[in-house]
Amino acid sequence: MTHTPPDADQVYSIGELADITGLSVHTLRWYESRGLFPRDVPRTSGGRRAYGPETVGWLTLIARLRESGMPVAEMAKYSALVRAGEGNEPERIALMEAHAAALDEQIQALMASRAVIGGKIDAYRTALIARGALALEPS
Known part of the structure; x- marks a missing residue:
């Protein structure tokens, strides 16, 4: 947008x-x-x-x-x-807080998924390095 x-x-x-x-x-x-x-x-x-x-x-x-x-x-x-x-701000807050909580749950789930994917990437790189198919890259 x-x-x-x-x-x-x-x-x-x-x-x-x-x-x-x-x-x-x-x-x-x-x-x-x-x-x-x-x-x-x-x-x-x-x-x-x-x-x-x-x-x-x-x-x-x-x-x-x-x-x-x-x-x-x-x-x-x-x-x-x-x-x-005016006068319904508590309801607005509750609605936004509920959505923020749902977003926090989604973020945590995405972070957990990312960690699993990162682990897979590391495992594949380690396997390639062990076979000599991938050179170690300097950090």
Whole structure:
């Protein structure tokens, strides 16, 4: 996702927002249809979407949540909490803490997998060195 700093007074069309964020127009519409925006997207008098500069930052967050494996239903729940305004911060914290814990578990699992793979690489190198098929490389 590219991130061009938004102009505080700028209003973006969906195409412009797609260019700024690197997301497709289709993805932006899909996000909107799934309730992933923190407020209703305003429209111009001609019915076209008119996104404000805060949307760029919001989409950066949503993209990170999606990349990190947060289910769309959880992202929609978070968006609904933001839309509801102040007073539900404990629920927001709980949602983010649960996702952070899930990420910590994934990171630990990946580190364990990486250690096993590293062990295999070392074993193959050791076998090749023992057969004289691989020269020792200076560190």
